[in-house]
Amino acid sequence: MYTCEITQRIRYGETDQMGYVYYGRYAEFYEIGRTELIRQMGITYRNLESNGIMLPVIKMAVKYHKPAAYDEIITIRTQLRSMPTARITFFYEILNENGELINEAEVQLVFTDSVSRKPVRPPGNLLYALKPYFSVT
Amino acid sequence: MYTCEITQRIRYGETDQMGYVYYGRYAEFYEIGRTELIRQMGITYRNLESNGIMLPVIKMAVKYHKPAAYDEIITIRTQLRSMPTARITFFYEILNENGELINEAEVQLVFTDSVSRKPVRPPGNLLYALKPYFSVT
Amino acid sequence: MYTCEITQRIRYGETDQMGYVYYGRYAEFYEIGRTELIRQMGITYRNLESNGIMLPVIKMAVKYHKPAAYDEIITIRTQLRSMPTARITFFYEILNENGELINEAEVQLVFTDSVSRKPVRPPGNLLYALKPYFSVT
Amino acid sequence: MYTCEITQRIRYGETDQMGYVYYGRYAEFYEIGRTELIRQMGITYRNLESNGIMLPVIKMAVKYHKPAAYDEIITIRTQLRSMPTARITFFYEILNENGELINEAEVQLVFTDSVSRKPVRPPGNLLYALKPYFSVT
Numbered sequence: 001m002y003t004c005e006i007t008q009r010i011r012y013g014e015t016d017q018m019g020y021v022y023y024g025r026y027a028e029f030y031e032i033g034r035t036e037l038i039r040q041m042g043i044t045y046r047n048l049e050s051n052g053i054m055l056p057v058i059k060m061a062v063k064y065h066k067p068a069a070y071d072e073i074i075t076i077r078t079q080l081r082s083m084p085t086a087r088i089t090f091f092y093e094i095l096n097e098n099g100e101l102i103n104e105a106e107v108q109l110v111f112t113d114s115v116s117r118k119p120v121r122p123p124g125n126l127l128y129a130l131k132p133y134f135s136v137t
Numbered sequence: 138m139y140t141c142e143i144t145q146r147i148r149y150g151e152t153d154q155m156g157y158v159y160y161g162r163y164a165e166f167y168e169i170g171r172t173e174l175i176r177q178m179g180i181t182y183r184n185l186e187s188n189g190i191m192l193p194v195i196k197m198a199v200k201y202h203k204p205a206a207y208d209e210i211i212t213i214r215t216q217l218r219s220m221p222t223a224r225i226t227f228f229y230e231i232l233n234e235n236g237e238l239i240n241e242a243e244v245q246l247v248f249t250d251s252v253s254r255k256p257v258r259p260p261g262n263l264l265y266a267l268k269p270y271f272s273v274t
Numbered sequence: 275m276y277t278c279e280i281t282q283r284i285r286y287g288e289t290d291q292m293g294y295v296y297y298g299r300y301a302e303f304y305e306i307g308r309t310e311l312i313r314q315m316g317i318t319y320r321n322l323e324s325n326g327i328m329l330p331v332i333k334m335a336v337k338y339h340k341p342a343a344y345d346e347i348i349t350i351r352t353q354l355r356s357m358p359t360a361r362i363t364f365f366y367e368i369l370n371e372n373g374e375l376i377n378e379a380e381v382q383l384v385f386t387d388s389v390s391r392k393p394v395r396p397p398g399n400l401l402y403a404l405k406p407y408f409s410v411t
Numbered sequence: 412m413y414t415c416e417i418t419q420r421i422r423y424g425e426t427d428q429m430g431y432v433y434y435g436r437y438a439e440f441y442e443i444g445r446t447e448l449i450r451q452m453g454i455t456y457r458n459l460e461s462n463g464i465m466l467p468v469i470k471m472a473v474k475y476h477k478p479a480a481y482d483e484i485i486t487i488r489t490q491l492r493s494m495p496t497a498r499i500t501f502f503y504e505i506l507n508e509n510g511e512l513i514n515e516a517e518v519q520l521v522f523t524d525s526v527s528r529k530p531v532r533p534p535g536n537l538l539y540a541l542k543p544y545f546s547v548t
Contacts, residue, residue, distance in 0.1 A: 300435075
């Protein structure tokens with residue numbers, strides 16, 4: 001298991017007329033979370049792409065518990081619970097300034113060869129960096 | 138059961154550098170779909186709000202099958218499969234110009250009193266308009 | 275001079291907590307306007323790109339007069355006032371349902387070779403299609 | 412004169428298929444810049460709103476010099492060059508990681524009473540905090 005946290009301040013442009021963050025904008029927060037998690041593994045998503053690997057999202061499931069308001073600082077907690085195969089699943093908890101859970105999500109992506117558009121194994125250096133967090137006793 | 142279809146042309150600003158619609162932007166298409174569905178029931182979401190009812194999203198689940206590209210015309214097929222209670226669930230199929238299913242989703246919202254922020258029954262005129270499509274034999 | 279009109283219904287996700295369309299979202303409406311204008315010339319922007327031409331925006335100026343509200347149908351009026359050179363300038367008027375001017379803008383783009391990233395002449399078929407609207411007597 | 416700097420990492424969802432930040436997304440960066448500037452004056456925009464003051468944008472002018480790419484860290488430099496009246500004008504420079512100017516902008520907003528929707532003087536505490544930076548010799 002590997003967990004990563006990063007904060008973001010809510011932009012005015014992310015709210016809608018209900019006065020809260022628009023439900024579709026959280027997808028960007030999840031994206032920020034997984035980008036940071038793999039950066040902590042010493043890999044950038046930017047690098048993956050220039051090495052011919054794309055990571056399209058194939059599944060997203062969100063449960064919204066509370067709203068987030070303009071100017072609030074939210075915490076994006078991203079978790080990897082198992083070693084990725086061709087698929088990688090990130091689990092998310094978004095917390096507000098009081099530490100309350102405002103929503104939780106699961107986002108699944110596929111390592112894809114950008115030429116053949118076929119699923120591929122994750123890059124070796126990512127697997128190597130993740131291994132210690134998922135080692136079997 | 139009640140189904141509604143509406144089309145949208147993909148904007149350049151909706152794509153990302155993968156060359157396809159960003160996964161988070163579909164939330165707006167789902168929103169367009171349900172807005173149209175309830176408009177066909179003779180009710181506008183705008184009116185609901187001015188009558189003190191908010192409809193926050195509490196759940197969204199998406200399966201992405203194929204990408205959508207810039208300038209394509211997609212069809213947003215929105216379906217209501219049961220009479221709403223305080224909760225209303227919309228089922229979506231997004232189709233490309235060849236009629237292929239590009240993604241499917243389920244979005245659940247709660248009728249909420251905008252003052253008390255408590256769940257409420259859907260407005261009578263909406264229930265009345267929907268009833269014929271869900272009548273038991 | 276060539277003018278093109280197209281309508282759009284305001285999405286909930288386009289509003290912010292002020293209750294109006296977020297000022298940055300109009301850029302997408304301007305993009306829709308120019309895409310339609312060149313489509314009426316028999317050319318798609320999608321095609322330009324696959325022929326190795328990019329059209330990055332180099333200048334945008336907007337004056338906001340009135341707000342646009344959720345669910346309103348706005349008219350995007352796009353105007354070309356002179357033949358494009360390597361640069362093309364679109365003039366915009368956004369009108370609400372009562373025909374009132376809600377904002378006006380000017381957006382300038384450059385025809386750019388996608389390999390060399392250098393400015394290029396507009397494609398011949400676009401110039402040919404536009405010529406009748408700008409012919410000198 | 413008062414200048415404020417804040418950085419932002421470019422999100423994948425902020426790019427378009429040209430591979431750069433979509434031209435309309437910079438509006439959010441300008442918004443972040445001015446929010447920070449007034450926060451440094453001891454005032455939050457959130458507070459202004461709860462005190463009945465809205466700040467709609469009435470003018471925006473942007474010159475785009477270079478693109479910004481995914482995952483880059485940009486600097487948003489926001490400048491106030493004169494004491495606000497009912498209108499306040501922010502000047503922006505967006506810089507990339509190499510300190511190069513990627514775009515510059517000017518955004519004008521109006522202090523507006525949220526009930527009467529009429530222009531109003533800026534709040535006294537904002538004027539008081541800004542005064543030292545604009546004092547005449």
